[in-house]
Amino acid sequence: MGNELFTLLKKKIPEDAGIVIPPRIFEDMEGELVEYVDGLSLTVRFPVKERYQNPYGFVQGGIVVAAVDNTIGPLSFLLALPSVTSQLNATFIRPIGPDQKYITVKATVIEKTKKNIHLQADVVNESGKLCVKCFASCTFVSE
Secondary structure (H helix, E strand, O other): OHHHHHHHHHHHOOHHHOOOOOOHHHHHOOOEEEEEEOOOEEEEEEEOOHHHEOOOOOEOHHHHHHHHHHHHHHHHHHHOOOEEEEEEEEEEOOOOOOOOOEEEEEEEEEEEOOOEEEEEEEEEEOOOOEEEEEEEEEEEOOO
């Protein structure tokens, strides 16, 4: 599924746009595309790595937010180009401990307007328990 989705993304982007697909950070975080529902949602799985831990042994919040951004970004690109994340709010519900092998992020479109795409993203641990809930807006970039 991953290669098919990135191929679809590449077809939507002009070759001279200078946009790297998949983004290097997506590759660095070893994101795995799980499911895409056309125009509605994108689900991506990310491994939990020891180097992502804060001093308490939990996954650092910024890493979790990066995983969310690595999910809402491709979804927003599939819906309309070009856009950038302009706002992202995260509510941390439970920590992601070192015993977890991966987290799964599901981004869902709430609304698409003339200037923005509004999305929500749920981050769950491998047991399916909600860990983080995010709301984001992506703003269309006009040239």
